[in-house]
Amino acid sequence: MKKVICILICILFTVGIFSGCEKKKDDGSAQVTLRWMTGWAEQKDREIVQEYFNEKLAKLLPNTKVEMFHLDDAAFALKMAAKEKIDITWTGYSHDFPTEISNGYFLELNDLIDEYAPAVKEEWESYSDAYASATVDGNLYALPIQQPIVHQTSFFQIPAKYNEYLDSDALLAECHNNYKTTEKVWQIIDEYFHNLINAGIFDNTGFYTSKIFSSIATRGYDFVESSESGGWLCYDAHAENPEIVSFCTTEEAKTFYKYAAKWYKEGIIPLDILTGSETTASGASTVAISSKSESWYNVDEERGVRYEYDENGEIKSYIYLLDDYDNLFTGSTIIGSMRTYNAIPFTAENPERAMMFLNLLRSNTEESNELVNILCYGFEESSDAAQKYGTYHYTLEEKEDGDHVAHGKGYVIQPDASSDYGMPHWKLTNAFLPYRTPNILDGQKEWAKDYLTNVVPNELYKTKLYHFTPNLAEDYSFELAQLSQVTGEYLELLYDGAMGDKWEDTYAEFEGKLKAAGIENILTVVNEKAQEYMKEN
Amino acid sequence: MKKIKFPRVMLHTVFIILCVIFIIPMFIAVMISFSTESDIITYGYSIIPRNFSLEAYKIIIQDSASLLKAYGITILSATVSPFLSLIFNGTIAYSISRPEFKARKIVTIYILITMLFGGGLIPSYILNTQVYGLGNTIWVHLILGLVSGSNIILFRVSFSQIPKSLIESADIDGANQAQILLHIIIPMSKPIVSMIFFTGFIGGWNSYATSMYYISDKNLYQLQYYLKNVISNSEFIRQSFAEFGLKGGEDIPFQTLKFAICVASSLPILMMFPYIQKFFSKGIAAGSLKE
Amino acid sequence: MSSLKKKSGFLRQLPYWLLALPAIIYLLMFNYAPMFGAIIAFKDYKVRDGIFGSEWVGLRNFKYFFSSVDAPRILRNTVLYNLAFIFITKILVAAIFALMMYEINSKLAAKVYQTSMLIPHFMSYVVISAVLMIFLNPTSGMFNVIRQQFGLEGIMWYSEPKYWPFIIVFVNTWKDAGFASLYLYSSLLAIDSSLFEAADLDGAGKLRKIWHISVPALIPMICIIIINSLGSIMSSGIDLFLTVPLESTALIPTTDVIATYTYRGLKSSNYSYTSAVGLFQGVVGLILVLTSNGIIRKVNPENAMF
Incomplete structure (x- = not known):
């Protein structure tokens, strides 16, 4: 008897395994509710918008409904660990996207796209850079979502009332002629501050150096990992045979540390900079701010300067674009760098239908755009x-x-x-506004579209490590964490100039600790990967 | 007479100075909560608000229906839970406080290990949701954290301070252990019992982790998680403004909101404390022996 | 009398077991059952592979902490701060408060004082850090303004690590001593008042009464506080060490503890690592608890846990 039962069980098992193995094609006939994690904040009126949306959706994708909910990132990680069924999820800057990929949270989407999503495929081909930021070793893990950011280029922004004190021609000339930031650039900015002091109008409220460091000092370097993590690994973008180094110990960085220390001593940098919060800086009043992104709302043709206007149409701040077209480049891809995505978790019950749904949203037809507008704007x-x-x-x-x-x-x-x-x-815009849908808020400028689909992949200079993704988080997460810990402790002290005259001692300590944390090993590893990559491409 | 009064006056003076030190920061916090966010950004934190404003509080009570529900759930779990834990913790504490219980050493170690080691969040979460089926129900608020080693030990200490003669006389009278526990031990431990109840209430009041991980039904949110959402919504909105490059996002209450929430959460508890305080007066323990 | 002795051993033990049973079962279900998950401390836990399917890596997760350049500093900070929190905040200052409170006869005064002592406990560290800034801000903070009145230079509070051990212990005491004193106060309440009457008859002064009656009454509770707290000496909350210093990186040398080190380094939830740290904390805690219990047992047997 026991033997019979054993055999029966074995047969059942085998049948079970094989029937599970058959991938049934989703022909859209089964009633499916897609569980959709739309982000971390609850949206007011979510229920009625969802109800209306489902009504409209039923006409375009029959037998499909969505159920939207939100989760904290910690809660999301936990649900993944507990293997709760979620069909579509938002991911991006508030999640650690590279680690989520290496943890295996998300399905590889290549096959699903081939089978069910022709519109996505088209979008992938047009917006290749964006999609590259979610691709590891050829596998696509998430669909990027449109952000009002066109390209990363450094700018230096000052209030209009201070503009006469800045030698902007010299600044622009020096920057456009040198793709890296030379010491002369800091001298010009230093002169600007001193002109303001001499005129008695200098006010350092809200002045922070972190963005100036990370946007201007780093010009000409392409980063191979997100600059917030690890050791600020980067390489000279225009080099023929690039060597990856840590930005923190480059000459450009040290020059900045020197000027920051000088400015701290002279009172240009506020004394309480270590404890302040950067969100208070505004272009119209802060003596100098900077960043690296350009949104399409106010891009125009000229590469020298842009203007920010106030309600009366007066210029309230000048934005000097420090990189002209010859300086700009497109290079290695930092996973997650486009900031927001839709992904399909491995726990999804209906991945095929989820892909069909995502495809629908990206079809750029009048009906599908209506759906997107409901979700984005209410x-x-x-x-x-x-x-x-x-x-x-x-x-x-x-x-x-x-x-x-x-x-x-x-x-x-x-x-x-x-x-x-x-x-x-009511805005879920960055939850899923696909690239091909017009942004009704301001009308997606044709310029930006053309820039992303045409200029960036075809006209900008491609570095030797174009689309290189070392993806160190996979195997070296602890080492990167060590580096992160060291740079977290020392880098801010240096670029804030908070050590004053003693900055060189602090720098020496910093260098020592980086070595002790194993930066040389990491650099060796990543350079090996880079060499291999260059051989293959 | 003067000799006796002087130390008394000193004592009260010292206490009054201490009270000032304890109260002033809360006072400052209350003042800040009544400021406008734009003032905080421009002028930093200051003790007297430049422009008195209720904007932070307005945001908290914006969705009053949900807020009330959150209050309801929290009051329910913050009262029922400590009461249940009193039962679970008190009983085992009594057992291990009795020298006649031969296994008390082993049971104490059994408890001790749970205080030091745990499986972590993931295994607990998987067990609680998939095996015990507690996810997204009211039970997760009531059941988790019921038995706590440190509370058991506090009870035990308190129980062992009760004079043994009392217990022996009850024993001789033929009372069983449960009766001794109920009629002698607990009444004589009023201060520690009320202290643990109060602590449990505070814990339930401040708790948000269970809502965050286990609850997706809006109607079952605890108060702190609800308030946390209010803040992260405010943050979300500010970030959205920043993304679109618009001005005005910074003025949405965020810092002031944090203060307002701190004030709003602590006041109810502070108002509750005087009721607990009833159990904290001298002369409770003495008395039974004299009979 | 003899009828009591005749009850069989098991039946006599039974009531104790029955009373203890609810908690025993609860702990089994909710505390012991999940412990199998601690095994991820030894694995490279990947969510997709699950707890049992993830790769075994042995002690690698422990290495991250121990081989770090800053490990000695972090351990030193964690241990010293926790010792200070136990002995200064929870015992010394709390006992002083409790003894003082015990001398207050007026019920109204006691209510007012006790409620005030509790207020700090309910302030979140986020709020405390902002209020502290009002005092310590290098430019406009109250302390520096006062110093400048006296012709002294202001101190860069948020850039000098050396002041922070004191500031942190002070903040912790301010926040928790009042609450901790209530536990000690409840021990004082249990003192039999006839003891005081007898002492009065013997002509004892106030201080002698405190030293010989009140303080001994506190000892059991103090022992328990020591044992309880030593068990969690390796863990420390993150807020006091991260939020209160306003995340100023200059202060890291004296404010970095295990929790902040984890937070700064590993941005995402690395469950294997946190599990390893938890295991380490548990082992150290166990050793400390057993040791301190052993010491207390030698000195004062009835106050030991077992």
């Missing part, structure tokens, strides 16, 4: 949704040039606690 005032649910989230105003501008309900520039729908209140 109900428009004159829509039938607004009629049905008795509330709306925005009104659409058509401008003279045919563009649309969306106004949130009771739209105020500065929404306070009592305004229900200040512009971002």
Whole structure:
């Protein structure tokens, strides 16, 4: 008897295994509810928007509904560990995307895309850089979502009232002629500060050096990992045979440390810089700010300077673009660098239908765009949704040039606690605005589209490590963490100049600790990978 | 007479100075919570708000229905949970406080190990959701954390301070252990019992981790998690403004909101304390022996 | 009398077992059962492979901590701060507060004082750090302003690591001593008042009464506090050491503890590592608890845990 039972069980097992193995193609006939983790914040009115959305969705993708919910990142990690079924998830800058990939949270999407998502495939080909930031070893792990960022280029921004004190021609000339930041650049900026001091109008409120360091001092270097982690590994972008180094110990960095220490002593950098918070800096009032991203809202043709306007149309700050087209480059891909994505977790119950859904959102047809607009912006005032649910989230105003501008309900520039729908209140835009859908808020400028799909892949200088993704997080997460710990402790002291005259001692300590933390090993490893990569490409 | 009064006056003076030190920061926090965010950004934190404003509080009570539900859930779990834990912890504490219990050493070690070692979040989470089925129910608020080694030990210390003669006389009278526990031990341990209840209430009041990990039903959120969401929504909105390069995001209450939330969470507890304080007066323990 | 002795050993033990049973079962279900998961401390835990499918790596997760350049400093900080928190905050200052409170006769005064002592306990560290800034801000902070009135230069509080051990212990005491004193106070409440009456008859003064009656009454509770707290000496919350110093990197040498080291280095949830650290903390805690219990047992047998 026992033997019989054993054999029966074995047969059942085998049958079970094989039937599980058959990948059934999803023909769309089964009723499916997609569980969709849309981010970390609860959206007001989510339920009614979801209900209306599902109604419209049923006409385009039959038998499909979505159920949206939100999770903290910690809660998300836990749910993955407990293998809870989630079909689609948001991921991006508030999650550690590279580690999530190496932990195996997300399915490889290549096959699903081939089978179910032609529109995604097209988008992939057009926006290759964006998709590259979610690709590891040829496997795509998430679909990138449109961010209003076009390209990374450093700028130096000052309030309009201070503009006469800056020798902007010299600054632009020096920067455009040298793709790295030379000492002369800091001298020009130093002169600017001293001109302000001599004129008695210098005010260092809100002045922080961290962005100036990470945007301007690093010009000409391409980073192979996210600069917030590890050892700031980078290489000279225009080098023929690039060697990866740590930015913290380069000449450019040391020059900056010197000037930062000088500015700290002279009172240009605020005394309490170590404890301050950077979010208070504003271009119209802070003596100097900087960053590395350009949004398409105010890009124009000229590569010298852009302007920021106030409500009356007056210029309130000058934004000097330090890289012109010859300096710009496109290089290695930092996983997660495009900041927000949709991914399909490995616990998904209906990955095929999820891919069909994501494909629908990216189809760029009138109906699918309507769906996207509902998700991103809510109900428009004159829509039938607004009629049905008795509330709306925005009104659409058509401008003279045919563009649309969306106004949130009771739209105020500065929404306070009592305004229900200040512009971002109902906004899942960065949860899934695909690249090919027009952004109705300001009309996606054709310039930006062309830039992303044409200029970047075809015209910009490609570094020798173009699309190189070392993905060190996979095997060296602890070593990177050590480096992160050391740079976290010392780097800020140096670029804030907070050590004053003693900065060189601090720097020596820093170098020593980097070595002790194993930076030489990491550099060896990553350079080997780079050499291999260059041989193959 | 003067000799006796002087130390008394000194004592009260010292206490009053201490109270000032303890209260002033909370006072400052309350003042900051009534400021506007833009003032905080421009002028930094200051003791007297330049512009008195309720904007931070307005955000907290914006969705009053959900807020009330969160209060309800929290009050429920913060009262029921400590009460249950009193039962679970008190009983085992009594057993291990009795010298006649031969296994008390082993049981104590059994408890001790749970205080020092644990499986961590993931195994607990998997067990609680998939095996015990506690996910997304009210039970997760009531059941998790019920038995705590340190509370057991506090009870035990308190129980062992009760005079043995009391217990022996009850024994002789034929009382069983449960009766001794209920009628002698617990009444005589009022201060520690109320202290642990109060601590348990505070713990339940401040807890948010269970909501964060186990609950997705909005109606079952605890208060602190709800407030945490209010803050992260504020943060989300500010970031969205920053992303779009718009101005005005910085003025959405964020710093002031943190203060307002701190004030709003602590006041109810501080108001509750005087009721617990009833159990904390001298002369409770003495008395039974004299009978 | 003899009827009591005649009860069989098991039946006599039974009531104790029954009373202890609810907690025993609970601990089994909710504390012991998940312990199997501690095994991820020895594995390279990948969510997709699950707990049992992940690769075995032995002691590699422990290495990250021990081989780090800063390990001695972090261990030193963690241990010293926790010792200070136990002995200064929870015992010394809390006992002083409790003894003082015991002398207060007025119920109203006691209510006011006790409630005030508790207020700091409910302030979150985020708020405390902001309030502390009002005092310690290098430019406009109150302390520096006062120093400048006296012709002294202001101190860069947030850039000088050497002041922070004192500041942190002070903040911890300010926050928790009041609450801790309530436990000690409850021990004082249990003192039989006839002891004091007898002492009065013997002509004992206030201080003698405190030293010979009140303080001994505190000893059991103090022993328990020591044993309890030593068990968690390796763990420390992150807020006091990260938020209160406003994350100023200059202060890291004296404010970095195991929790902040983990937070700064590993940004994402690396469960294997945190599990390894937890295991390490548990082992150290166990050793300390057994040792201190052994010492206390030699000195004062009835106060030992076992």
